[in-house]
Amino acid sequence: MAPKSNLDLVTECDNFPYHSQDPEKFKALWNDYYHFYLEGCEACLGYMTPAVAEKFPLTQHWRLDELNRRLIFQPRDENAAPVTNFDKRNDILAEYLQHVREQRIFGVLSGWRDERYPIYGPNRELLLSMERSATPLFGVVTYGVHMTGYVETDEGMKIWAPRRALTKQTYPGMMDNTVAGGLSTGEKPFECLVRECEEEASLPEDLVRTAQACGTLTYFHVRDSRAGGETGLCQPECQYIYDLKMPPDAIPKPGDDEAIDFQLLTVEEVQRAMAEGRFKPNCAHLLLEFFVRHGILTAANEPDYIEIVTRLHRKLEFPTA
């Protein structure tokens, strides 16, 4: 297989079409997807494939507007009155999704996590809290932290990269970023990072608290078979990015069953593994951002520099945190 270019890697992760690049293609896809709404909120919260939207069992809490291609969550109490309370709304959603899970309608729900992800409205207000494994069905924006742990050595910069366990539901066996994790409802990015660094890499808290925030990585991914479950699901994501310069004697070790091991690789070794498609797509995306920021990828050595930098920071069309 021909090695992947950096732009190929970007396009594997950020693979939803851009309106600015191809308005017709964008519009065709946009018109095909169902749009997920919460009653009372004017913003579209996510895109759903027709195959998914049309399979959701309709109850009093849901309305499928086929004309406008909208799936609307309209939580109702026992008197059929709208429920506007945040916790009650989430309870209704949780109970409903549990019911859908038991009916085995969707493959991705077999990876049930018992963890809730936040969904925000146009004024950054928390609108909903949704079981993590269900988020790609609704195509809502999810949040995470990604940290690159690196060491300055006599041979130049080296990067700590784990291999994902073969038992992982998503992207088993692929290479990953030093530490990454999803942000649950109510969790702050930096605290999430400290927790994940302890759980996944056994890194001490005092070291992790020296990590530097460096921005966000945003992309709009459409899932293929490597993600497991249904394909074509929309996964717009926002990753809070951190760099951790590590002393040579800080050795990450798998602290849970997420990783097989950690390897300390040179930049060239990381780039080769990326070109061979061995990194999980959004991790390759993050590493490109790291390389841009550290002057490893530059206008002088990367012909697609401008295109790559902008696509590492996509403006999502949904409300965000």
Added chain:
Amino acid sequence: MAPKSNLDLVTECDNFPYHSQDPEKFKALWNDYYHFYLEGCEACLGYMTPAVAEKFPLTQHWRLDELNRRLIFQPRDENAAPVTNFDKRNDILAEYLQHVREQRIFGVLSGWRDERYPIYGPNRELLLSMERSATPLFGVVTYGVHMTGYVETDEGMKIWAPRRALTKQTYPGMMDNTVAGGLSTGEKPFECLVRECEEEASLPEDLVRTAQACGTLTYFHVRDSRAGGETGLCQPECQYIYDLKMPPDAIPKPGDDEAIDFQLLTVEEVQRAMAEGRFKPNCAHLLLEFFVRHGILTAANEPDYIEIVTRLHRKLEFPTA
């Protein structure tokens, strides 16, 4: 005047509407502008206000397609045959613009620079080379370099910021980035930086060559009166970003008539000047990117963090280098 928030500063620089945020507003504006094309190239190269497009004197080299709202440059030789040679095309454009300048039709051409800027096609090929002062009339993407020179001191990080000369055509007297300049046709970003650092700040080449490339800043600016000349002109820009960590004894000095002086300011002093609107808009934009990358602005202290980071890296709808 109320202090400007960081999102206010972003919106001052990146102030063309987004399709994803407001499709109707975008479409209305998009339909109002004329679109600049080169005959034989399918990509739109820039947006022009109707006031500008309709004032350009039409010769055999130009066609105004009012139905599709396009202004098309169609260079012709003495036999009325299409000119496809790059240099001949540019000569025709240069002669034409010189003629327009002499007729005093457009205010911005009174700031004639005798410097040519590159315009790229969809395959990153060089399509045209255009007099710098004319680029905002056509709304084409222009390129530059922006460098932040900073010093690590006992009182924390400090940043070198010049004040623009009161005689500058654009944004006189406002605060600026340590060194910034436009990229002429054929010039490489890093070599442009070395040249500008010498010209504008008298910084020695060996120091400047330690500067680190850190990505690009892209935004779509619509000019107001502070830029001089016509207002409402489109100015999509791509700045190649560099950081230069400077030793305390390297003191920038104005080397030409661009700056009055340089001040070494704390991060807080820079932030205050930004909030007071004292920085040139795209320089405030660049400083926000610097603050994000250096962990000064974070998700914990900036409510508009995600929005800001994406808008520092706008995907332009025109071909780029």
